[in-house]
Amino acid sequence: MDGQRRFMEPISPCPQCGATFAEPGVSCASRFDRLLALDHSRTEPWGTRHGLAFAAFTLQHAFGKPREALERAYVMLYRVYEFGDDRMKVAGALRGTPPSSPAEWGVPPLPPVLRGEPAWGMTIADLGSFSADEYAGLLDSWCKAILDRLSVGRLKRETT
Numbered sequence: 001m002d003g004q005r006r007f008m009e010p011i012s013p014c015p016q017c018g019a020t021f022a023e024p025g026v027s028c029a030s031r032f033d034r035l036l037a038l039d040h041s042r043t044e045p046w047g048t049r050h051g052l053a054f055a056a057f058t059l060q061h062a063f064g065k066p067r068e069a070l071e072r073a074y075v076m077l078y079r080v081y082e083f084g085d086d087r088m089k090v091a092g093a094l095r096g097t098p099p100s101s102p103a104e105w106g107v108p109p110l111p112p113v114l115r116g117e118p119a120w121g122m123t124i125a126d127l128g129s130f131s132a133d134e135y136a137g138l139l140d141s142w143c144k145a146i147l148d149r150l151s152v153g154r155l156k157r158e159t160t
């Protein structure tokens with residue numbers, strides 16, 4: 001029994017997003033570093049989706065981030081998934097604009113960001129190996145799960 005103990009250590013979830021990883025030494029930060037390397041390679045399907053991935057990761061890892069950074073991330077996801085805006089245009093516009101409130105983008109106020117919330121529905125752990133054939137769909141699901149958890153789903157539930 002003692003001999004097996006080191007293999008039975010509980011996997012501690014990420015204190016911010018609740019993700020768990022079976023592989024030793026893997027964390028949200030190390031997964032995100034790997035994803036950033038793909039984004040910065042400027043190849044598809046990753047390159048044009050960098051703004052979305054960055055926004056999703058920021059909202060799920062809000063510790064120590066200024067509110068304006070979280071609002072910017074929220075505007076990015078909201079404009080793309082609720083308004084159907086082009087992701088590259090939104091990312092470019094946000095980069096070229098000084099910090100501004102969601103209202104200036106026609107987006108509702110950012111609800112209180114869930115910190116250490118275990119019920120996000122989806123985390124970076126669920127994006128697997130970021131493989132080219134699955135990545136775009138998984139990223140969409142991740143972003144939509146975050147929006148749903150933050151506000152949109154709640155609003156829809158309140159009105160039905």
Ligand SMILES: [Zn+2]
Pocket residue numbers: 014015016017018019028060061123
């Ligand atoms: Zn995490």
